[in-house]
Amino acid sequence: MKLQTAQIQVPENFIDLGRGDPDLDLLPLNFLQQAAQNRLSQSDNEFLQYGTEKGDGYFRSAFAKFLSNKYNFTVDIESLLVTSGISAGLDLLCTRFTNPNDIIFVEEPTYFLALEIFADHGLKVVSIQTDEHGLVIDDLMLKLKEAKPKFVYVIPTFQNPGGRTLSQIRREQLVSLAKEHNFLIFADEVYQFLNYTETPPNTLASFDSEQVISLGSFSKILAPGLRLGWLQTHQSLMQRITSAGMLSSGGGMNPFTSAVVRDVIESGNLEKKILYRSNKYLLNA
Numbered sequence: 001m002k003l004q005t006a007q008i009q010v011p012e013n014f015i016d017l018g019r020g021d022p023d024l025d026l027l028p029l030n031f032l033q034q035a036a037q038n039r040l041s042q043s044d045n046e047f048l049q050y051g052t053e054k055g056d057g058y059f060r061s062a063f064a065k066f067l068s069n070k071y072n073f074t075v076d077i078e079s080l081l082v083t084s085g086i087s088a089g090l091d092l093l094c095t096r097f098t099n100p101n102d103i104i105f106v107e108e109p110t111y112f113l114a115l116e117i118f119a120d121h122g123l124k125v126v127s128i129q130t131d132e133h134g135l136v137i138d139d140l141m142l143k144l145k146e147a148k149p150k151f152v153y154v155i156p157t158f159q160n161p162g163g164r165t166l167s168q169i170r171r172e173q174l175v176s177l178a179k180e181h182n183f184l185i186f187a188d189e190v191y192q193f194l195n196y197t198e199t200p201p202n203t204l205a206s207f208d209s210e211q212v213i214s215l216g217s218f219s220k221i222l223a224p225g226l227r228l229g230w231l232q233t234h235q236s237l238m239q240r241i242t243s244a245g246m247l248s249s250g251g252g253m254n255p256f257t258s259a260v261v262r263d264v265i266e267s268g269n270l271e272k273k274i275l276y277r278s279n280k281y282l283l284n285a
């Protein structure tokens with residue numbers, strides 16, 4: 001008897017557009033087998049120890065290089081913190097930056113499962129309109145007259161579920177409003193590297209602002225079962241995040257997985273994987 005491992009069982013020959021789960025064909029046993037073998041056959045076993053609050057330094061160093069290449073600006077290793085995926089990252093940020101009954105703004109529509117995380121923290125959600133260029137800044141300004149949000153949650157690139165991308169000018173306006181009204185921006189950039197035909201504007205982390213926390217994930221570019229992601233932010237916010245009790249007690253998030261995925265990055269296989277996804281789509285288009 002086959003026992004359940006995946007969260008959702010998709011019948012054969014079905015493509016489930018209701019969720020963002022990658023097709024099983026896209027989950028790379030081969031790259032991970034090779035990476036795990038390399039990591040487990042070395043003599044240094046420190047990655048099996050409790051890790052540091054920010055996450056494995058070797059992983060963050062390799063990944064900072066990878067991101068610097070992808071983003072075309074230098075990503076400082078100290079601006080990165082390893083998470084167990086965006087969901088865990090959002091939960092951690094809500095713990096560190098909000099109190100029950102705080103108001104937050106989200107796009108209308110937004111990623112429905114993020115709303116469950118915000119509900120766990122007792123947050124009051126106000127919706128902001130979106131159009132083909134993403135969040136409507138005029139509506140945001142209107143709502144800012146009525147309420148002061150702790151943060152605005154946006155999915156700037158290839159938004160789920162709308163598929164829209166926030167234009168560069170609106171990104172600038174959003175960051176400038178965040179400074180003026182002193183709210184944080186939680187940018188869920190889970191689809192940033194999944195462009196097929198056009199390159200999206202740069203990550204919101206490129207603003208290097210004390211207002212912005214950018215969240216990324218390996219779920220869509222490698223495998224969701226890894227439960228590995230990262231957040232990138234300014235030093236001033238980082239300190240507040242790293243002093244979380246959960247990170248001190250647990251020794252950061254996911255040191256074992258990060259150590260394995262570091263090999264996938266350094267071998268060039270992560271880049272190959274991302275390109276393969278785009279090419280597979282284009283060949284099938």
Ligand SMILES: Cc1ncc(COP(=O)(O)O)c(C=O)c1O
Pocket residue numbers: 019020021084085086087088111155160188190216217218219224228229
């Ligand atoms: C917008 C968005 N954010 C976050 C997630 C979940 O990310 P993770 O697997 O890194 O927790 C998804 C998954 O579909 C998503 O669509």
